[in-house]
Amino acid sequence: MKSGDMxxxxxxxxxxxxxxxxxxxxxxxxxxxHPSTVARVKEVAKRVGYVPNHHGRALKTGQTLTLTAxxxxxxxxxxxxxxxxxxxxxxxxxxxxxxxxxxxxSTTPDDDPVESVxxxxxxxxxxxxxxxxxxxxxPRVKLLLDQGIPFVAFGRTxxxxxxxxxxxxxxxxxxxxxxxxxxxxxxxxxxxLLVQKDQASATRLAGYRRAMAEAGxxxxxxxxxDGTFTMESSAAWFDRLLASSDPPTGLACANELxxxxxxxxLGRRGLVPGRDVHIVTRDNTxxxxxxxxxIDVHSVDMADVGHKLIAVLESRIANPLGPVATILLQGxxxxxx
Amino acid sequence: MKSGDMxxxxxxxxxxxxxxxxxxxxxxxxxxxHPSTVARVKEVAKRVGYVPNHHGRALKTGQTLTLTAxxxxxxxxxxxxxxxxxxxxxxxxxxxxxxxxxxxxSTTPDDDPVESVxxxxxxxxxxxxxxxxxxxxxPRVKLLLDQGIPFVAFGRTxxxxxxxxxxxxxxxxxxxxxxxxxxxxxxxxxxxLLVQKDQASATRLAGYRRAMAEAGxxxxxxxxxDGTFTMESSAAWFDRLLASSDPPTGLACANELxxxxxxxxLGRRGLVPGRDVHIVTRDNTxxxxxxxxxIDVHSVDMADVGHKLIAVLESRIANPLGPVATILLQGxxxxxx
DNA sequence: GCTTGGCATCGTAACGTTACCGGATTCGAC
DNA sequence: GTCGAATCCGGTAACGTTACGATGCCAAGC
Numbered sequence: 136m137k138s139g140d141m142x143x144x145x146x147x148x149x150x151x152x153x154x155x156x157x158x159x160x161x162x163x164x165x166x167x168x169h170p171s172t173v174a175r176v177k178e179v180a181k182r183v184g185y186v187p188n189h190h191g192r193a194l195k196t197g198q199t200l201t202l203t204a205x206x207x208x209x210x211x212x213x214x215x216x217x218x219x220x221x222x223x224x225x226x227x228x229x230x231x232x233x234x235x236x237x238x239x240x241s242t243t244p245d246d247d248p249v250e251s252v253x254x255x256x257x258x259x260x261x262x263x264x265x266x267x268x269x270x271x272x273x274p275r276v277k278l279l280l281d282q283g284i285p286f287v288a289f290g291r292t293x294x295x296x297x298x299x300x301x302x303x304x305x306x307x308x309x310x311x312x313x314x315x316x317x318x319x320x321x322x323x324x325x326x327x328l329l330v331q332k333d334q335a336s337a338t339r340l341a342g343y344r345r346a347m348a349e350a351g352x353x354x355x356x357x358x359x360x361d362g363t364f365t366m367e368s369s370a371a372w373f374d375r376l377l378a379s380s381d382p383p384t385g386l387a388c389a390n391e392l393x394x395x396x397x398x399x400x401l402g403r404r405g406l407v408p409g410r411d412v413h414i415v416t417r418d419n420t421x422x423x424x425x426x427x428x429x430i431d432v433h434s435v436d437m438a439d440v441g442h443k444l445i446a447v448l449e450s451r452i453a454n455p456l457g458p459v460a461t462i463l464l465q466g467x468x469x470x471x472x
Numbered sequence: 473m474k475s476g477d478m479x480x481x482x483x484x485x486x487x488x489x490x491x492x493x494x495x496x497x498x499x500x501x502x503x504x505x506h507p508s509t510v511a512r513v514k515e516v517a518k519r520v521g522y523v524p525n526h527h528g529r530a531l532k533t534g535q536t537l538t539l540t541a542x543x544x545x546x547x548x549x550x551x552x553x554x555x556x557x558x559x560x561x562x563x564x565x566x567x568x569x570x571x572x573x574x575x576x577x578s579t580t581p582d583d584d585p586v587e588s589v590x591x592x593x594x595x596x597x598x599x600x601x602x603x604x605x606x607x608x609x610x611p612r613v614k615l616l617l618d619q620g621i622p623f624v625a626f627g628r629t630x631x632x633x634x635x636x637x638x639x640x641x642x643x644x645x646x647x648x649x650x651x652x653x654x655x656x657x658x659x660x661x662x663x664x665l666l667v668q669k670d671q672a673s674a675t676r677l678a679g680y681r682r683a684m685a686e687a688g689x690x691x692x693x694x695x696x697x698d699g700t701f702t703m704e705s706s707a708a709w710f711d712r713l714l715a716s717s718d719p720p721t722g723l724a725c726a727n728e729l730x731x732x733x734x735x736x737x738l739g740r741r742g743l744v745p746g747r748d749v750h751i752v753t754r755d756n757t758x759x760x761x762x763x764x765x766x767i768d769v770h771s772v773d774m775a776d777v778g779h780k781l782i783a784v785l786e787s788r789i790a791n792p793l794g795p796v797a798t799i800l801l802q803g804x805x806x807x808x809x
Numbered sequence: 810g811c812t813t814g815g816c817a818t819c820g821t822a823a824c825g826t827t828a829c830c831g832g833a834t835t836c837g838a839c
Numbered sequence: 840g841t842c843g844a845a846t847c848c849g850g851t852a853a854c855g856t857t858a859c860g861a862t863g864c865c866a867a868g869c
Contacts, residue, residue, distance in 0.1 A: 141596055143855060154819045159857060169817060186594040190536070191855030193527040194824045201575070208561040220557045224545045227578035236597065238538070238575045241564035257523040259478055260573065366762050395762040402764030425703045425732040426763075427739030480825060491849045496827060506847060528825030531854045 142183040150179055162187075201236050202448060203261040205251060207268050208241045209365070216329075217391045218419035218437045222289075225441020226265065233449050235262070249274050256284045263448045265289065269300075269334040285455055287448040289440065290334050299451050299459040301443045303435050305335050308466055309342030312387040312415040315431055315468055317350055319413045321385030325358045325376055327369065327393045336361070336389075343387070358383055369396025377404055377412075388416035394423060394430070415468065433468045440464070479520040487516055499524075538573050539785060540598040542588060544605050545578045546702070553666075554728045555756035555774045559626075562778020563602065570786050572599070586611050593621050600785045602626065606637075606671040622792055624785040626777065627671050636788050636796040638780045640772050642672050645803055646679030649724040649752040652768055652805055654687055656750045658722030662695045662713055664706065664730045673698070673726075680724070695720055706733025714741055714749075725753035731760060731767070752805065770805045777801070 144162075148155045153176070161168045161176035162185075168176075179185075193199045204226055206219065223239070230237040238261065242251050248268075252275045255264060262285065266275055269290035276298050279286045288300040309326070316324050326343045328336040340359070347354055357379070360372045369392065376383055377400060388394040394416040401408060408414045409429030416423055416430055419437045423430050447460045481499075485492045490513070498505045498513035499522075505513075516522075530536045541563055543556065560576070567574040575598065579588050585605075589612045592601060599622065603612055606627035613635050616623045625637040646663070653661050663680045665673040677696065684691055694716070697709045706729065713720055714737060725731040731753040738745060745751045746766030753760055753767055756774045760767050784797045 141594070141855095144857095145855080155855090156820080156857080157818055159855095160818095167817070172817080184594060186591070186596070188531070188855050189595060189597045190527040190530040191824090192857075194525070194531055194826090194854090195856045195858085197824080199527070203573075206564075208565060217554065217557065220554065220560075223557075223560065223576065224578060227543075227576050228545060228580065231578065236540075236575050236577065238573050239560065239564050240573065241561060241568065243565065254523075257478070257521060258526060259523065260526045366758070370762065395759065398764065399762040421703070422732065425707065425736040427735065478825095481827095482825080492825090493827080493850075494848055496825095497848090504847065509847080525825050528854090529827075531824090531856085532826045532828085534854080 141188070142180075142185040143188065144185075146183065147176065147179050147185060150183075151175060199260055199262050200234060201238055201261045202230050202263045202265065202445070203238045203240050203255055204265040205240045205242060205248075205255070205267065208243060217422065221420065221437035222441050225438035226445060227441075228438075229442040229445035233445055235445075249278065252278060256282055263287070263452050265444055265448060268330070270332045271334060271337060273334070283455065285448060285451040287444050287451060289444060291338075291461075292334050293337075297459045297461075299447050299461060301440060301447060301462040301464070303335075303440070303464045303466065305338040306342040306345070308417065308433050308468075309339040309387065310346045311342075311468055312431075312433065313343050313346035315415050316385035316387065316413050317346065317352075319385065321383075321413055322350075322352055323355070323358065323381065323383045324352075324385040324387065325373070325383040326360065326387050327364065327372075327389040327397070328359065328361045329364045329389045329393070331361045339389070364389060364393050364396070366392045366396040366399070369393045370399045371396075373397040374400040374403070377401070377406070383412065385413045386415075388414060390417050391420055391422045394418065394426075398426065398428060431468050431470050433466050435464055435466055478525070479517075479522040480525065481522075483520065484513065484516050484522060487520075488512060536597055536599050537571060538575055538598045539567050539600050539602065539782070540575045540577050540592055541602040542577045542579060542585075542592070542604065545580060554759065558757065558774035559778050562775030563782060564778075565775075566779040566782035570782055572782075586615065589615060593619055600624070600789050602781055602785060605667070607669045608671060608674060610671070620792060622785060622788040624781050624788060626781060628675075628798075629671050630674075634796045634798075636784050636798060638777060638784060638799045638801070640672075640777070640801045640803065642675040643679040643682070645754065645770050645805075646676040646724065647683045648679075648805055649768075649770065650680050650683035652752050653722035653724065653750050654683065656722065658720075658750055659687075659689055660692070660695065660718065660720045661689075661722040661724065662710070662720035663697065663724050664701065664709075664726040664734070665696065665698045666701045666726045666730070668698045676726070701726060701730050701733070703729045703733040703736070706730045707736045708733075710734040711737040711740070714738070714743070720749065722750045723752075725751060727754050728757055728759045731755065731763075735763065735765060768805050768807050770803050772801055772803055 144155045144158050148158045157168060158176050161173045162180060164173065227237045240255060242248065264279065264284060264286040266286060267289040269288055269292045271293055273292040276292060276294055276296060280296060280298060288298065291300050291302045313324055328339060330336055344354065386397055388397055401412060406412060414430045416432055418432045419435050421434060423432045443462050447462065450460055481492045481495045485495045494505060495513050498510045499517060501510065564574045577592060579585065601621060601623040603623060604626040606625055606629045608630055610629040613629060613631055613633060617633060617635060625635065628637050628639045650661055665676060667673055681691065710733065723734055725734055738749060743749060751767045753769055755769045756772050758771060760769045780799050784799065787797055
């Protein structure tokens with residue numbers, strides 16, 4: 136039907152009076168085929184525009200040459216996480232370079248994460264999975280390890296099992312962010328968290344607590360914002376804090392959208408970052424550099440994270456029983472330009 | 473290898489002493505199978521966790537149940553286009569709802585767009601293609617029509633051929649943006665364009681020209697910024713304009729990143745939007761609402777664009793020879809909150 | 810001359826699915 | 840009691856690919 140008839144091995148074989156087997160082997164430079172035959176086969180293959188049929192191969196070999204990334208989409212907001220875009224860019228490009236195509240499986244907040252993964256691995260349509268948004272005791276890890284499905288996680292979790300992951304050292308980053316604010320004289324420091332049960336938020340909180348404990352500052356729970364931040368909710372949350380009787384003098388933002396929301400709240404009150412409230416932020420998209428504000432920034436190259444995820448997954452597929460690779464990305468704060 | 477042995481039709485058939493054919497038919501509620509048999513088959517299928525093998529089916533039927541979106545990635549910058557994220561979200565969710573999985577094929581600026589499409593359609597790994605970033609006289613349209621591959625384009629082009637597309641009426645939007653700036657008294661109006669050969673930029677320019685011609689204002693080429701805008705280049709471009717002897721009093725931004733760059737240039741000079749320079753912008757991510765500036769905004773729901781693209785593509789796949797569906801999205805400007 | 814062994818190639822089967830045709834049983838109608 | 844039709848099911852082949860064993864051939868060794 137579509138695109139007329141595609142060239143296949145049988146046609147090439149017929150044209151050269153060879154067997155399908157020989158053609159198949161010649162095209163992958165099998166050592167059992169005479170070099171001159173290889174040359175003839177490749178010439179014809181190129182002429183007729185032969186491209187191996189993905190499904191025939193997948194059916195026979197069990198390899199799909201497809202990787203699937205499970206990404207949560209916050210349909211409540213226009214943008215869930217700006218850093219997801221460079222992550223997707225990195226993932227797709229790295230996958231392509233490695234000879235895989237990348238399929239994206241979006242989950243909505245209504246989807247059960249475990250069920251999603253289960254359906255994916257049953258469908259047998261990918262050689263490997265990339266899972267994100269790890270939660271405490273994430274059940275997907277055990278499930279995937281048990282089933283022997285190659286996977287890599289973006290983020291760690293608090294399980295005793297070894298599994299392959301790439302993660303950003305949120306604990307250290309939050310620690311340094313809090314210290315940075317203390318260095319500027321802040322003692323009432325607000326901490327922005329995105330998702331409550333998120334593993335990233337948990338480690339962020341741990342770094343914050345460590346810095347506060349070292350400085351002997353008691354934790355004020357009202358300064359810790361937990362749960363599902365959007366630009367709107369971030370602005371509303373910080374506005375409430377600013378309106379309180381003892382407002383914060385420092386703020387550690389979780390990401391670009393959280394920062395924009397907080398800046399919005401400040402702007403409406405005529406407050407200026409760096410003067411009235413000190414701000415440090417995560418910003419993986421270099422957005423903060425272009426905001427007219429005096430803000431300290433920590434950034435991670437998310438495209439690079441995508442590349443690393445694919446690399447780890449690739450090695451996992453090549454050697455499913457080998458040692459698990461884990462990558463923990465450190466980072467450093469830089470002051471705004 | 474992976475995940476042990478998957479349940480297949482043969483196993484279910486053996487367990488029930490039925491033929492593979494009957495099981496296959498029962499699972500799709502074929503009218504030729506006795507209802508009680510259907511029930512028995514479905515019960516066993518559910519128990520053993522049967523999921524149809526994608527590749528077996530694809531090989532037999534020629535249907536892959538996969539859609540591929542060809543998306544350009546500007547690897548030069550961290551973020552190419554923020555609106556791409558909600559677009560991807562809409563595409564993936566709509567594809568899933570329609571029973572397809574969505575594969576993303578990223579192209580770098582080094583890739584030849586035509587060659588990319590050619591490789592994709594030869595690989596026969598998708599039932600339909602979504603192409604974006606249309607250029608003038610886009611050769612991919614003819615190629616895909618000739619090959620009979622179902623596709624939908626995000627954006628129009630200047631060909632005489634009818635083909636399915638979803639597009640935003642950039643001409644009208646740019647026209648209204650220019651008029652809006654004129655209403656505020658601007659006569660020297662700068663126009664931001666993103667990609668030089670882009671079809672979207674061409675229509676934007678046309679709308680700008682129409683508004684300027686109606687007002688009898690001659691076009692000053694130096695006020696039209698063409699080519700590959702990033703936040704950095706946008707800031708540098710607008711800074712140059714502000715430094716000129718006859719700086720613009722109005723600016724129409726192309727998207728969120730262009731806006732951020734321009735705001736940055738203004739901020740460094742101590743200029744204030746709405747007072748020194750009037751600004752209107754495209755903003756499909758509602759980012760501008762959270763910037764402390766007095767800016768007029770035009771927004772389009774990109775997730776909705778994704779849904780519409782999938783819907784058009786779906787109808788195209790269902791009826792390849794039917795009339796081509798085209799959707800042109802209008803929009804309205806709203807002042808900033 | 811007969812075997813040995815390496816080389817180049819071939820034939821067959823299989824992956825899981827569905828399309829197509831054919832066969833068996835039942836039932837009502839003449 | 841025979842016939843046609845309806846209902847339900849089975850067998851075979853095929854999609855395009857690769858794995859595996861088999862086959863023919865020629866040179867070298869005894």
